[in-house]
Amino acid sequence: MKVNTAAAFILAGVALALFLKAGSGVWKPTISKVCAGLVTFVGLLTLLEYLLGWDLFIDQILFKEPAGAVDTFSLGRMAPNTAMNFLLLGSALLLLHSETRHACSISQLLALIVGLVAWLPIFGYLYQMKPMAGFGPYTLMAFHTALTFVFLSIGVFMARADRAFASVIAGQHWGSVMARQVLPAALILPPVLGWFRLEGQRAGWFGVEMGLALMTVIHCVLLVALIFWSAWSLNRGDADRQRARDVLLESEERYRSLVEASSQIVWTTNAQGQVVRPVPAWQDITGQKDDEVMGSGWSEALHPEDKKRVLDSWSEAVKAKSHYEVEFRARRRDGVYRSFQARGVPVLTSDGEIREWVGTCSDITERKEAENEIRTLHGKLQQRIVELGSINKELEAFSYSVSHDLRAPLRSIDGFSQALLEDCEEKLDATGKSHLHRVRSATRHMGQLIDDLLNLARLSRVEMGRERVDLSALAAGIAAELQKAGPERPAEFILAEGLTELGDARLLKIVLENLLGNAWKFTAKCPRARVEFGALETAGSETVYYVRDNGAGFNMAYASKLFGAFQRLHSSDEFPGTGIGLATVQQIIRRHGGRTWAEGEVGKGATFYFTLGATYE
Amino acid sequence: MNNQTILLVEDNPDDEALTLRALKKNHIANEVVVVRDGVEALDYLFCAGAYSARDPHAIPQLILLDLKLPKIDGIEVLRRLRADPRTQMVPVVILTSSREDRDVVQSYTLGANSYICKPVDFNQFTESVRTLGLYWLVLNVPPPSLAER
Numbered sequence: 112m113k114v115n116t117a118a119a120f121i122l123a124g125v126a127l128a129l130f131l132k133a134g135s136g137v138w139k140p141t142i143s144k145v146c147a148g149l150v151t152f153v154g155l156l157t158l159l160e161y162l163l164g165w166d167l168f169i170d171q172i173l174f175k176e177p178a179g180a181v182d183t184f185s186l187g188r189m190a191p192n193t194a195m196n197f198l199l200l201g202s203a204l205l206l207l208h209s210e211t212r213h214a215c216s217i218s219q220l221l222a223l224i225v226g227l228v229a230w231l232p233i234f235g236y237l238y239q240m241k242p243m244a245g246f247g248p249y250t251l252m253a254f255h256t257a258l259t260f261v262f263l264s265i266g267v268f269m270a271r272a273d274r275a276f277a278s279v280i281a282g283q284h285w286g287s288v289m290a291r292q293v294l295p296a297a298l299i300l301p302p303v304l305g306w307f308r309l310e311g312q313r314a315g316w317f318g319v320e321m322g323l324a325l326m327t328v329i330h331c332v333l334l335v336a337l338i339f340w341s342a343w344s345l346n347r348g349d350a351d352r353q354r355a356r357d358v359l360l361e362s363e364e365r366y367r368s369l370v371e372a373s374s375q376i377v378w379t380t381n382a383q384g385q386v387v388r389p390v391p392a393w394q395d396i397t398g399q400k401d402d403e404v405m406g407s408g409w410s411e412a413l414h415p416e417d418k419k420r421v422l423d424s425w426s427e428a429v430k431a432k433s434h435y436e437v438e439f440r441a442r443r444r445d446g447v448y449r450s451f452q453a454r455g456v457p458v459l460t461s462d463g464e465i466r467e468w469v470g471t472c473s474d475i476t477e478r479k480e481a482e483n484e485i486r487t488l489h490g491k492l493q494q495r496i497v498e499l500g501s502i503n504k505e506l507e508a509f510s511y512s513v514s515h516d517l518r519a520p521l522r523s524i525d526g527f528s529q530a531l532l533e534d535c536e537e538k539l540d541a542t543g544k545s546h547l548h549r550v551r552s553a554t555r556h557m558g559q560l561i562d563d564l565l566n567l568a569r570l571s572r573v574e575m576g577r578e579r580v581d582l583s584a585l586a587a588g589i590a591a592e593l594q595k596a597g598p599e600r601p602a603e604f605i606l607a608e609g610l611t612e613l614g615d616a617r618l619l620k621i622v623l624e625n626l627l628g629n630a631w632k633f634t635a636k637c638p639r640a641r642v643e644f645g646a647l648e649t650a651g652s653e654t655v656y657y658v659r660d661n662g663a664g665f666n667m668a669y670a671s672k673l674f675g676a677f678q679r680l681h682s683s684d685e686f687p688g689t690g691i692g693l694a695t696v697q698q699i700i701r702r703h704g705g706r707t708w709a710e711g712e713v714g715k716g717a718t719f720y721f722t723l724g725a726t727y728e
Numbered sequence: 729m730n731n732q733t734i735l736l737v738e739d740n741p742d743d744e745a746l747t748l749r750a751l752k753k754n755h756i757a758n759e760v761v762v763v764r765d766g767v768e769a770l771d772y773l774f775c776a777g778a779y780s781a782r783d784p785h786a787i788p789q790l791i792l793l794d795l796k797l798p799k800i801d802g803i804e805v806l807r808r809l810r811a812d813p814r815t816q817m818v819p820v821v822i823l824t825s826s827r828e829d830r831d832v833v834q835s836y837t838l839g840a841n842s843y844i845c846k847p848v849d850f851n852q853f854t855e856s857v858r859t860l861g862l863y864w865l866v867l868n869v870p871p872p873s874l875a876e877r
Contacts, residue, residue, distance in 0.1 A: 511830075514828060518846070518848060522848050523742035526749070529851065530749060557848075558849070
């Protein structure tokens with residue numbers, strides 16, 4: 112090749128390399144463009160020399176060519192087709208830098224032309240037909256020049272492999288993959304066949320017509336084979352794709368149906384938070400049409416007081432790319448405002464950018480109403496508690512004054528009756544004394560009644576504790592005390608072991624004291640008293656406790672009166688007592704959420720039952 | 729030297745009569761001074777008002793204090809007499825009909841020595857007074873008077 116050719120090739124190579132390696136700097140593209148420009152210039156000038164017959168003294172500018180060089184028209188001057196190729200190549204390289212619409216396509220086209228122009232000489236050399244490498248008397252394009260042109264043209268063609276024609280070859284889709292597989296065959300097989308024909312003809316194996324016919328037939332066969340192979344390959348790929356699409360469609364159908372089946376409103380917006388697809392469930396409720404709901408139009412259905420707040424939190428969420436949750440009222444198509452809760456989450460692409468927003472909107476009117484109701488009821492409850500608190504305080508004050516003020520006159524009555532008995536002994540006869548005794552006994556009784564009543568009242572005010580109480584232990588303690596108080600009485604206590612319950616320890620002690628105390632009292636006249644405490648086997652979940660004695664018993668006809676305050680079924684002479692014991696027991700058991708009842712038979716004994724509820728105040 | 733006076737603070741005339749009767753029955757011979765309300769009690773103790781002529785050093789040996797009193801009630805009397813060094817150490821027995829926890833706690837907090845509930849039964853009451861007198865007037869060592877300290 113000529114010197115200028117070599118130099119131009121170097122410049123073109125540099126230009127291409129710098130274009131491909133271009134980073135953010137500005138000097139690489141600049142130098143690349145300068146080089147490309149020089150290449151173009153050289154080509155242009157040389158062409159002009161040929162076309163216009165001028166000598167522009169550029170041919171021997173670098174080195175002088177020795178005379179007698181082979182295949183040369185003018186000393187040092189490159190072949191005309193070489194020059195034209197440089198002109199086109201340089202332009203293609205320059206156009207690579209351009210971003211305008213068709214620059215890339217033109218650049219790639221030019222590169223193709225360069226390649227084609229150089230293709231011919233290659234054939235010429237291959238088929239030993241030199242004249243193909245040039246025209247007329249002019250210098251021929253050298254073989255290595257043509258080869259270099261081909262390489263460069265491929266390089267420039269693929270320089271922007273993502274655009275224009277090159278993308279068809281270089282792409283990811285099936286077509287490109289197929290092209291890459293088929294192209295070598297398309298470029299190599301025909302020349303090889305041609306070479307066979309030429310050589311065959313030269314060797315005399317067959318004549319022109321025969322050679323032509325053979326080549327044509329083989330060409331047809333090759334083309335058809337290629338077509339079959341492409342079709343088969345594409346079919347397979349397409350079948351795979353179709354299958355994948357079907358699976359995806361199924362999944363999409365499923366989720367679409369799911370969304371439709373759920374009564375929730377499901378909405379989507381684009382990455383900027385604008386509604387772009389209609390929301391049928393929402394539109395159904397609010398009566399908005401498709402175009403009314405787009406963008407931010409959906410917010411028109413919101414309550415005017417909530418609208419700004421909702422739009423603000425929505426834009427906040429979109430900006431912050433965070434979870435969105437808000438409650439608001441919206442107008443239904445019949446004009447009634449319902450409460451809704453909307454929630455949204457962003458959908459991210461594989462690079463972490465937001466592709467769209469998806470969310471739901473639920474009607475929470477019932478829930479809000481329930482919440483309001485609860486709040487109101489709670490308020491009322493608080494009021495009641497306060498009221499009850501003050502009532503309790505009043506009761507306390509009442510019993511306080513009772514304990515003072517009612518007792519004092521009683522003391523006077525009793526005291527002065529005694530004084531009367533002592534001081535006026537001689538003046539009183541037996542009747543008088545007996546009257547005074549009765550007076551005194553009545554006052555004492557009244558004092559006892561007052562104490563019992565106060566105790567009963569106090570019980571209802573007391574705060575109930577809740578702990579595991581060992582009833583058996585309590586019963587045992589009480590039994591021991593009773594026995595100690597009356598050691599002369601032979602009594603048998605049969606107490607069940609291991610009975611525990613949840614309740615207030617103090618109050619349950621009072622219950623057992625009363626029941627066991629009663630049993631003790633009413634067996635006083637029994638020769639062999641027997642008192643039992645235990646639990647019944649019941650089918651249900653609650654345990655029934657009982658205290659049984661074999662004492663005086665009672666008539667079942669009066670069973671309903673047993674637990675009334677101050678109700679007695681015996682006179683005080685027979686058995687002492689104010690009749691408040693069982694009322695107290697019932698009060699305590701009731702507070703535990705349980706029940707009391709009794710069975711008895713006159714002269715045989717009585718059994719008192721009680722249960723303790725699982726839950727109590 | 730303490731005189732052996734017992735100060736009885738009681739507004740109810742019946743209770744007063746019965747208490748005095750009980751004391752007499754038990755042969756408790758100390759002089760008993762009766763005051764009818766809180767103001768009188770404090771006047772007596774600090775020699776003010778109607779009792780200005782009293783000897784301030786003559787502090788009673790025992791004070792029987794009822795809680796429900798007109799004008800100034802027993803609790804307030806207790807508080808004031810415990811606040812004054814002259815009467816700080818005098819044995820005070822609360823003799824009242826109330827059994828309320830509140831009263832018991834308050835009395836002890838303010839420095840009462842003992843708390844007795846007046847029973848309705850007069851015999852029991854007499855018995856209580858006997859025990860009371862025996863304990864506080866005979867058994868118990870009285871605190872020295874201010875002059876002696």
